[in-house]
Amino acid sequence: MTNNPAKFMNKRYADALLNVGSIRIGTLEDFRQLEHGGLISDPMEGAVVGTIANFNGAFRELESSNSYGWAKNSIRGFSPDQHIEIVDSSYFRTVDHYVFCASRTLSRQTRGAAEATGYDACVEIIDPMRFGYVISNRLRQEGLVPHSIRPLFKFDAVRYQTREFDASQAPCHPPDPYIKRQQFSSQEEVRWVFPSSPRRRPLNPINYVLPELISCCARAY
Incomplete structure (x- = not known):
């Protein structure tokens, strides 16, 4: 097995990259729109979800509270004495960037996950920093x-965790x-963003x- 990032794909695309x-x-x-049976595509790519605990009171109380950082930045246009009620609310924000993804390495686990989606070839990215530079x-x-x-660009590993946080307790x-x-x-994914x-x-x-990418890559199988 290899320690280089591994890009799994269909053989014809691997041939095109290498040639x-x-x-x-x-x-x-x-990525948010892709459908791969839940094995690859995450409909929450690049998103963050903040939930707000219940609040019932004057807008000035919301502004003065240290517990509603996101609400204070998101809810505007009210007079200080205007009544505000928040009930199990949540905020959903997304970002969009150009991205290229691979697995951290070629292993039994990453190969098995890739083959489950129908990929039958793998290319090693032997120079990941030059690859991103090009x-x-x-x-x-x-x-x-x-x-x-x-x-x-930034080259880093994906972290697998929740995107949700309590916006009443954190900014x-x-x-x-x-x-x-x-x-x-x-997937043990890494990304060039x-x-x-x-x-x-x-x-x-x-x-x-x-063509400059050819020297950054090698066929794994």
Whole structure:
């Protein structure tokens, strides 16, 4: 087995990546819409959910309370004496970025999870940082990510945990593209996340041919 990130896919896509550098860059919104029998697609990709405990009182009490950080930032436009009632409310926020996903490594567990979805090939990403650099550079050239002196991306492991938090006890949590629910943990996923330019909405998946990627990859099987 290998210690390099492993990208599982259908053989024809693996051949295209290894031969000409053909690659598909997805988005979090795209991932939210995918259907793979619950094995891959998480409909809550890039989301955070805050729940608010019950509140009944004047708006000024809500503003002065340290226990309703997110509510204070989310509920506006009321006069200080206006009555506010919150009953089992929740807030749902999402973020969208360009993303490329792989498994942390090729193992029996990750291979089994991939084969359960019908994937019959695997490509090792033998130089993950250069791999991300090449993709980010193309996105930057097309104005799809913020301009910077160096390409912008983050390469990190996914954390498998809940996205929900008690907004009455904690400030607003920003949406995190590296969180998935525990049921997907068999993927042992890592991600290259490319922050999108705010003026570029909505985002759509992109197919590129980037020959520079060929040297970053090797066939696992």
